[in-house]
Each structure stands twice: as structure tokens, then as C-alpha cells.
Amino acid sequence: xxxxxxxxxxxxxxxxxxxxxxxxxxxxxxxxxxxxxxxxxxxxxxxxxxxxxxxxxxxxxxxxxxxxxxxxxxxxxxxxxxxxxxxxxxxxxxxxxxxxxxxxxxxxxxxxxxxxxxxxxxxxxxxxxxxxxxxxxxxxxxxxxxxxxxxxxxxxxxxxxxxxxxxxxxxxxxxxxxxxxxxxxxxxxxxxxxxxxxxxxxxxxxxxxxxxxxxxxxxxxxxxxxxxxxxxxxxxxxxxxxxxxxxxxxxxxxxxxxxxxxxxxxxxxxxxxxxxxxxxxxxxxxxxxxxxxxxxxxxxxxxxxxxxxxxxxxxxxxxxxxxxxxxxxxxxxxxxx
Ligand code: 2P0
Numbered sequence: 001x002x003x004x005x006x007x008x009x010x011x012x013x014x015x016x017x018x019x020x021x022x023x024x025x026x027x028x029x030x031x032x033x034x035x036x037x038x039x040x041x042x043x044x045x046x047x048x049x050x051x052x053x054x055x056x057x058x059x060x061x062x063x064x065x066x067x068x069x070x071x072x073x074x075x076x077x078x079x080x081x082x083x084x085x086x087x088x089x090x091x092x093x094x095x096x097x098x099x100x101x102x103x104x105x106x107x108x109x110x111x112x113x114x115x116x117x118x119x120x121x122x123x124x125x126x127x128x129x130x131x132x133x134x135x136x137x138x139x140x141x142x143x144x145x146x147x148x149x150x151x152x153x154x155x156x157x158x159x160x161x162x163x164x165x166x167x168x169x170x171x172x173x174x175x176x177x178x179x180x181x182x183x184x185x186x187x188x189x190x191x192x193x194x195x196x197x198x199x200x201x202x203x204x205x206x207x208x209x210x211x212x213x214x215x216x217x218x219x220x221x222x223x224x225x226x227x228x229x230x231x232x233x234x235x236x237x238x239x240x241x242x243x244x245x246x247x248x249x250x251x252x253x254x255x256x257x258x259x260x261x262x263x264x265x266x267x268x269x270x271x272x273x274x275x276x277x278x279x280x281x282x283x284x285x286x287x288x289x290x291x292x293x294x295x296x297x298x299x300x301x302x303x304x305x306x307x308x309x310x311x312x313x314x315x316x317x318x319x320x321x322x323x324x325x326x327x328x329x330x331x332x333x334x335x336x337x
Contacts, residue, residue, distance in 0.1 A: 003051060003335045003336070004336065005122070005125055005334040005335055005336070006125070007125070007126065007127075007128045008053065008054045008126060009051070009052070009053045009054070009126060010051070010052055010121075010122045010123075010125035010126040010334060011049065011050065011051040011052075011122055011334065011335045012049070012050055012117075012118045012119075012120075012121035012122035012125070012332055012333065012334050012335065013047050013048065013049045013050075013118060013332070013333060013335060014047065014048055014050075014113075014114045014115075014117035014118035014121065014147075014150050014151075014331075014332035014333075015042050015043050015044065015045070015046060015047050015048075015114050015150060015329040015330065015332075016042075016043050016046050016048075016103055016109060016111065016113045016114040016150060017040040017041060017042040017043065017113050017114075017146065017149045017150045017156065018040055018041055018043065018188055018291065018293070018299050019038050019039065019040040019146065019149075019291070019293070020039055020040060020041065020155075020230060020242065020245070020246035020249070020291065020301070021036075021037070021038050021039040021223060021226050021227045021230050021245070021246070021249050022036075022038055022223070022249055022250060022253045022293075023036065023038035023145050023146055023158065024036070024206055024209065024219075024253045024256065025206050025209060025210040025216065025220065026145070026206060026207075026210070027160070028167075028170065029207075030167075031142070031167060031170060031171055031174075032141050032142055032143075032144070032145045033160065033161060033170055033171075033174050034145055034158070034160045034174070035160060035210070035220055036160055036220050036223045036224070036227075037157060037158065037159055037160050037223075037224070037227050038146075038149070038157070038158045038227075039155065039156070039157045039158070039179065039227060039230055039231070040146070040149045040155070040156055040158070041154065041155055041156075041186070041188060041328055042149065042150055042152060042153055042154060042155075042156065042328065042329045042330070042331060043188065043326040043327075043328075043329045044326055044327045044328065044329030044330070045102075045190075045324055045326045045329070046101075046102050046103035046109065046111075046114065046326075047102055047114065048099060048100065048101045048102070048103070048111070048114035048115050048117075048118045049099070049100045049118065049335070050097065050098070050099040050100075050115070050118035050119050050122045051096075051097070051098045051099075051122060052095050052096070052097050052119070052122040052123045052125075052126040052127075053095060053096045053126065054091075054093045054094075054095055054126055054127070055093065055094050055095055055096050056093055058093075058094040058095075058096070059094065060079075060094055061078070061079050061082055061094050061095050061096075061097065062094075062095075062096045062097065063075055063078045063079070063096075063097045063099075064097070064098050064099070065099050065100075065101070066099070066100055066101060067098075067100075077143065077144075078097060078119065081116065081119060081120075081123070081142065081143045082095055082097070082123060084139070084142055085123045085124060085127050085129065085139070086127065088127075088129060089127040089128055089129050091127055091128070093127075095123070095126065097119070097123075099115060099118065099119065101114065101115060104192070104195035104196075109190070109192070109195075109293075109295065109297060112143070112144035112146065112147060113144060113146040113147045113149065113150045114147075114150055115143075115144070115147070116140050116143030116144040116147035116150075117136075117140045117147045117148075117150035117151055117332040118332055119140075119143060120136055120139045120140035120143060120147065120151070120332070121136055121140075121151070121332045121333065121334060122334070124136065124139060125334055133151055133152065133331070134175050134177070135175075136151045136332065137149075137151040137152070137158075137175040137176045137177075138171060138172070138174065138175045140332075141158075141174060141175065141176075145158070146158075148174075148175060148176045149176045150331070150332055151176060151331055151332045152176055152177065152178045152331045153178065153328065153329065153330045153331040154178060154179075154180075154181065154328040154329075155178065155179040155180075155181050155234060155328070156176045156177065156178055156179060157176060157177055157179050157227075157231070158174070158175070158176040159173065159174055159175060159176070159177070160174060161173030161174035161175075178331075179231065179234060180234075180235075181234040181235070181237065182237065183237035184234065184237040184239060184242070185303060185304045185305070186239060186242075186301055186302070186303065186304060186327070186328065187301075187302055187303070187304040187306075187307035187310075187325050187326065187327055188299045188300065188301055188325075188326045188327075189288075189299070189300040189302060189307055189310045189311050189314060189323060189324070189325050189326075190297065190298075190299050190300075190323065190324045190325075190326060191274050191297060191298045191299075191300070191314040191317070191318050191321065191323050192297050192321035192322050192323070192324070193268060193270035193271060193274065193296050193297055193298065193318050193320070193321050194268060194270070194295070194296050194297065194321065195297075195321065198266065198294055198295050200264055200266075200294075201294075202293075202294035205257060205260075205264040205266075205294060208260045208261075208262075208264060209256050209257050209260045209264065212260045212261040213256045213257065213259045213260040213261070214259055215252075215255055215256045215259040216256045216259075216260075219252045219253060219255065219256045222252060223249060223252075226245050226248070226249045229241070229245050230242065230245045230246070233245060239287055239301070239302075239303055240287050240289075242289075242301065243287060243288070243289025243301045243302075244289060246289055246291050246301060247289045247290055247291060249291075250290070250291040250292050250293075254266065254267060254292065266292065266293075266294055266295050266296055267292065267296060268296035270296060270318050270320075270321075271292060271296045271297075271298055273317050273318060274290070274298040274300075274314060274317050274318050275290055275298065276317070277313050277314060277316070277317035277318075278290045278298075278300055280313070281309075281310060281313055286302065286306050286309060286310065287302055287303060287306065288300050288301070288302045288306070288310050289301045289302075297321075298314075298318075300314065304327060307325045308325070311323045311324075311325055
């Protein structure tokens with residue numbers, strides 16, 4: 001039977017998002033407060049489905065990811081997230097969590113975004129918290145920063161939040177909200193050049209970049225201009241401007257990591273081969289722009305009408321890994337619909 005969400009037992013689905021203006025660097029690790037605003041597109045592929053059931057007789061949380069019991073850091077992150085929800089609900093009960101990702105985990109394909117967005121919505125409902133989308137976004141942020149954006153459909157802006165006097169105020173000030181982009185009909189073509197887990201977690205890589213990279217502050221400053229120009233470009237449905245800003249913002253983010261000590265390098269030879277083919281597409285008159293996250297995989301923004309041609313070119317450039325076409329997807333929600 002289809003899952004029925006209600007108090008005590010709730011199932012949620014969420015999709016990953018890809019940032020066009022990146023989140024890189026925290027100002028508060030505990031609260032997951034970023035140093036910069038970021039802006040993303042939620043995808044319509046790679047959903048994560050997560051069921052949370054309260055377990056009155058259990059003395060610890062049971063967590064499975066893809067049917068396999070979670071352990072180590074993955075388990076710790078889910079349990080601390082549930083602790084937050086329990087504290088807020090004033091209910092100490094343990095839970096059974098079953099999560100199914102369709103996206104390769106830890107490969108820079110935003111599995112933690114869909115994962116914690118689905119967990120936030122399902123856990124809040126199971127523990128009887130009545131949260132609006134903004135509150136879901138703040139809560140999801142505590143699990144993984146980028147998850148704050150997957151609460152929303154389409155384009156979303158995650159506010160770093162203003163400087164504040166207290167941690168409670170800071171928590172309130174950092175959440176995502178939808179950004180309308182009327183008239184834009186985009187696709188993101190994803191070239192998976194390596195679906196394996198990354199060697200350095202994005203959490204560790206961000207920390208090292210902020211602490212040691214002389215390029216971090218200049219990038220964070222320029223990112224503010226990228227964000228305001230991106231909002232204007234989305235509002236006028238200017239895909240070429242959206243793509244140019246996204247590509248320069250991502251390359252700049254990777255430059256900050258390359259300048260960290262020791263360097264963090266997610267870009268692989270196949271990444272550069274795909275970037276060359278994106279340049280060639282542009283020379284051939286196709287509006288195509290690349291972005292890369294904490295991994296070697298490349299996401300190419302284009303008009304939806306050009307997506308098949310772009311996908312064909314990327315398949316030729318990076319034989320081996322799958323190439324998928326994604327469009328703007330829905331926000332996180334409880335099942336059934
Ligand atoms: C982003 N990334 O904006 C950036 C660009 C990767 C590169 O958000 O430590 O998994 O859990 O808050 O959200 C990946 O970082 O990090 C990420 P945590 P998260 O999408």
C-alpha cells in the first residue's frame with residue numbers, strides 16, 4: 001500500500017539541487033551557517049525517499065540507507081539530526097529511519113541535500129512538529145547546508161543570514177526561499193565521470209579552504225556580485241547570463257580549493273575533457289555552461305530544447321559514465337502527495 005504520512009509514521013521525498021552560485025565555507029559549524037548566500041536549481045531526477053517511524057520501545061535509533069544499516073559518521077549525522085527534532089518536539093522517543101537514495105552517494109551529486117531535506121520533512125511530521133516551508137528549510141540546513149535549498153521547487157536562494165547577537169537569532173536568519181524565474185526553460189545535463197565517493201568530504205574541504213586559502217576571501221566577495229547579477233539574469237530569463245555567472249562562480253570556487261594548503265582538487269582529467277566540449281558547444285552556437293561541485297562530475301546548463309544535443313556531445317566527450325538530463329524539480333514533500 002502507498003505510504004500514509006501522519007504523526008508517528010511519515011514518509012517524505014526530496015530531490016537534489018545544484019548550486020549556480022555556490023555555498024562554500026561556514027561561519028558556524030555547529031549551526032551550519034554559511035559565509036555566503038547561494039542559489040540553486042532543484043532537480044527532477046535522483047529522488048530520495050525517507051520514512052521515519054517512532055519506536056516507543058527502542059533505546060536507540062535504527063537507520064538504514066538503501067536497506068543497509070548506517071554506521072560511523074553517516075549514522076552519527078542522522079542521530080544528531082533526530083536529536084534536534086526530539087528537542088524541539090519535546091519527545092525523547094527513538095525512531096526507525098529508512099532512506100533510499102537514487103543518486104550515487106558522496107560523489108558531488110548532492111546526495112546530502114536530498115537526503116537531509118527528505119529526513120527533515122519526514123522527521124518533523126513523525127514527531128508532530130507543524131512546520132512551514134521556511135522552518136523546514138532552517139531545520140534541513142542543520143543536517144547539511146545545501147539541504148535547506150532542496151525544500152523548494154525550481155530555483156532557491158539560501159540566505160547566509162545577517163550578523164546577529166545570539167545563536168538563536170542566527171539560526172532564524174538562515175533559510176532558503178524560492179526565486180521565480182518566469183520564462184526560463186532550462187535543463188541541466190549531468191555528465192557522471194566518476195560516481196565513486198570523494199576522497200575529501202565537502203565539510204573538511206570547506207574548512208581547509210576557509211582556514212588556508214588566500215583566494216577564499218576574494219571569491220566570497222565576488223560571489224556577492226554573482227548572486228545579485230544571477231537574480232537579475234533569472235528575472236529576465238537570460239540563460240546566457242545565468243550560465244556565464246554560474247560557470248565563473250564554480251571555477252572561482254575550485255580555484256579557492258586549489259589554492260588551499262594542502263590543495264583540495266576535485267577536478268579530474270575527464271572533468272577538463274568535458275569542459276573542453278562545453279567550450280566547443282559554445283563555439284558551435286549552443287548556449288551551454290558548466291558547473292562542478294565537490295567531485296569531478298560536470299553539470300551543464302542549457303535551454304531544454306538543446307538538452308539532447310548537449311547530452312549527445314557530452315557522451316562523446318566522456319565515454320563511460322552516464323549522462324542524464326534533468327529539469328527543474330519539485331520541492332520536498334510528504335507522501336502521498
Ligand atoms: C553547493 N556544495 O552550494 C556547494 C558547492 C558543494 C560545492 O553544498 O557540510 O553537503 O553538509 O553543509 O551541503 C556541499 O556541501 O555541506 C555543497 P555541509 P554540503 O551545493
